[in-house]
Amino acid sequence: MEEFLQQVINGLSLGAIYALIALGYTMIYGVLRFINFAHGDVFMVGAYIGFFIYPLLSESLGTGYLTAFAVLLAAMLGCGLLGVTIEFLAYRPLRNRPKLTVLITAIGVSLFLEYTGQIDFVFGADYKTYPTLVERSAVFSGSGLSLGSDQVIVFVVAIVLMLLLRVLVMKTKIGIAMRALSMNLSAASLMGINTNRVISFTFFIGSALAGAGATLYAMSYPKINPLMGVLPGLKAFVAAVLGGIGNIPGAVFGSFFIGTAETMTAGYISPTFRDAIVFGILILILIFKPSGLLGKGGVEKV
Amino acid sequence: MLQVEHLHVNYGAISAIKGISFTVPERSIVTLIGANGAGKTTTLRTISGLVKAASGKILFKGEDITSIPPHHIVSIGISQSPEGRMIFPELTVLENLKMGAYRRKDAKGIQEDMEYCFNIFPRLKERIKQAGGTLSGGEQQMLAIARALMSKPSLLLLDEPSLGIAPLLVKLIFEKIVEINRDLGTTMLLVEQNAAMALNIAHHAYVLETGEITLEGNASDLAQNEEVQKAYLGM
Ligand SMILES: Nc1ncnc2c1ncn2[C@@H]1O[C@H](COP(=O)(O)OP(=O)(O)OP(=O)(O)O)[C@@H](O)[C@H]1O
Ligand SMILES: [Mg+2]
Numbered sequence: 017m018e019e020f021l022q023q024v025i026n027g028l029s030l031g032a033i034y035a036l037i038a039l040g041y042t043m044i045y046g047v048l049r050f051i052n053f054a055h056g057d058v059f060m061v062g063a064y065i066g067f068f069i070y071p072l073l074s075e076s077l078g079t080g081y082l083t084a085f086a087v088l089l090a091a092m093l094g095c096g097l098l099g100v101t102i103e104f105l106a107y108r109p110l111r112n113r114p115k116l117t118v119l120i121t122a123i124g125v126s127l128f129l130e131y132t133g134q135i136d137f138v139f140g141a142d143y144k145t146y147p148t149l150v151e152r153s154a155v156f157s158g159s160g161l162s163l164g165s166d167q168v169i170v171f172v173v174a175i176v177l178m179l180l181l182r183v184l185v186m187k188t189k190i191g192i193a194m195r196a197l198s199m200n201l202s203a204a205s206l207m208g209i210n211t212n213r214v215i216s217f218t219f220f221i222g223s224a225l226a227g228a229g230a231t232l233y234a235m236s237y238p239k240i241n242p243l244m245g246v247l248p249g250l251k252a253f254v255a256a257v258l259g260g261i262g263n264i265p266g267a268v269f270g271s272f273f274i275g276t277a278e279t280m281t282a283g284y285i286s287p288t289f290r291d292a293i294v295f296g297i298l299i300l301i302l303i304f305k306p307s308g309l310l311g312k313g314g315v316e317k318v
Numbered sequence: 319m320l321q322v323e324h325l326h327v328n329y330g331a332i333s334a335i336k337g338i339s340f341t342v343p344e345r346s347i348v349t350l351i352g353a354n355g356a357g358k359t360t361t362l363r364t365i366s367g368l369v370k371a372a373s374g375k376i377l378f379k380g381e382d383i384t385s386i387p388p389h390h391i392v393s394i395g396i397s398q399s400p401e402g403r404m405i406f407p408e409l410t411v412l413e414n415l416k417m418g419a420y421r422r423k424d425a426k427g428i429q430e431d432m433e434y435c436f437n438i439f440p441r442l443k444e445r446i447k448q449a450g451g452t453l454s455g456g457e458q459q460m461l462a463i464a465r466a467l468m469s470k471p472s473l474l475l476l477d478e479p480s481l482g483i484a485p486l487l488v489k490l491i492f493e494k495i496v497e498i499n500r501d502l503g504t505t506m507l508l509v510e511q512n513a514a515m516a517l518n519i520a521h522h523a524y525v526l527e528t529g530e531i532t533l534e535g536n537a538s539d540l541a542q543n544e545e546v547q548k549a550y551l552g553m
Contacts, residue, residue, distance in 0.1 A: 189416070189420070192409065192413050192416065192417065193417065193420065195406070195408065195409065196406045196409060196413075196417050199406045199407060199408060199409070200404050200406060202368055202400070202404070203400060203404035203405075203406065204417075205366075205367075205368060205388035205389060206366060206368070206388060206392070206397065206398050206400060206404070206466075207392065207417045207418055207420045207465070207469070208388075208389045208391075208392030208393060208397075208420045208421040208469055209389060209417070209420050210387075210389045211389075
């Protein structure tokens with residue numbers, strides 16, 4: 017029983033990180049109807065932003081929570097700007113082209129980030145050790161169950177960001193415009209909404225959330241390299257599809273599901289299957305419920 | 319108020335609008351009638367900036383607005399109730415109306431205009447929290463017109479407000495269009511297949527056939543025109 021609970025805790029904390037990534041996929045899909053395959057690599061850059069900025073920040077701010085928080089903000093801001101730049105340079109010129117063109121371009125951007133990252137004077141191909149933002153301690157431990165401070169931080173940060181996102185999307189004018197645009201782009205233009213600006217904003221928010229996810233991920237798994245975004249990116253994508261792509265609560269739900277499925281598989285079956293199970297789930301959804309568990313009927317080919 | 323001069327619009331190799339010219343005087347209701355595929359929607363979408371003109375000019379209050387992006391068109395005072403209504407289905411009635419006022423900052427004015435909309439369409443007020451997609455077709459049309467009014471336009475473009483709506487509601491909506499024109503002095507460009515209704519409320523009318531204007535005149539004169547009666551009024 018303890019072991020089971022432990023796997024649930026581990027799964028949910030992994031899922032919370034996937035959720036921060038999955039939200040970006042689903043929001044960007046919502047406004048542009050395509051999968052931003054470079055999203056996982058924006059996530060990777062987020063980890064490097066923390067890696068490079070930590071020494072500078074800790075010099076002036078010390079090594080406490082304040083610095084950790086500043087690193088989180090820096091990664092969010094940096095990734096947000098990177099996302100906006102990618103959209104502006106790579107996707108916007110293709111706005112009226114077939115979706116396949118944009119999709120292939122996204123793969124190109126992804127490879128560009130991964131391979132540029134591996135150049136020695138950029139990030140380098142080797143593994144780097146992410147700084148310890150917060151000393152790990154056991155918040156709770158006993159009878160075979162433990163909850164680390166890092167896991168608590170993951171939960172708190174992820175949940176606060178998701179709540180903020182919810183307020184943004186449901187209550188603010190730009191958030192409502194974002195939803196309006198995802199329902200009908202030309203009607204949104206007829207309202208006087210500057211659609212390009214709302215699309216940029218969506219990329220900013222979605223990518224910033226990936227930056228937050230990267231900071232939390234690197235805190236938990238401190239070995240970083242330029243290909244580190246590939247697997248978490250794919251898994252978060254599966255989570256977004258599982259929840260129904262374009263559906264924000266769905267992405268969160270799908271992520272917790274995928275995170276838990278992954279740790280359960282690793283714990284009870286074999287760690288070698290932890291990636292396979294995620295792709296197994298993807299295949300099952302695509303066969304039985306391609307619109308996702310919380311998705312609406314209509315499926316569009318991407 | 320609006321002058322369209324020698325406008326040409328193409329979709330790829332297809333020529334949809336072939337050099338039309340017409341004017342919409344301030345405070346008037348002008349209608350553009352024509353059959354399926356005549357190019358009515360294309361004309362309105364071009365004025366709103368959603369479609370690029372191949373050549374020709376669109377002048378609004380004397381200024382050339384031919385290649386202005388759609389969100390600026392709204393800012394300068396032109397809004398549209400589009401064909402098929404295009405309500406945001408998952409936004410509430412209130413949120414739909416707020417989107418109509420997207421470019422405005424005057425909270426008080428927005429509130430007043432919303433009151434006006436609820437006044438002419440009380441049904442919308444009753445359904446303020448309801449998702450737009452759950453409204454009936456007629457209610458969606460009311461919402462589309464109200465939403466377009468929320469930007470406080472001086473020129474309102476109406477694309478087939480009668481489309482797919484029961485005759486009684488069509489009559490109501492057309493009465494409201496006249497009322498809005500009278501109350502607010504909003505200039506209207508009304509595009510319709512339902513020529514009888516349109517000619518009944520318009521001051522001036524143009525007949526559009528496969529991208530060209532073939533007839534124009536005083537709306538009541540056109541309603542008496544034999545060709546128009548045969549082709550559009552089913553007489
Ligand atoms: N996006 C498009 N791509 C290609 N051709 C188009 C497009 N939209 C319209 N057309 C063509 O342009 C012509 C004019 O269409 P438009 O929609 O403006 O007509 P309409 O008068 O509004 O018709 P209806 O009364 O059926 O709404 C038609 O021949 C139509 O097939
Ligand atoms: Mg039409």
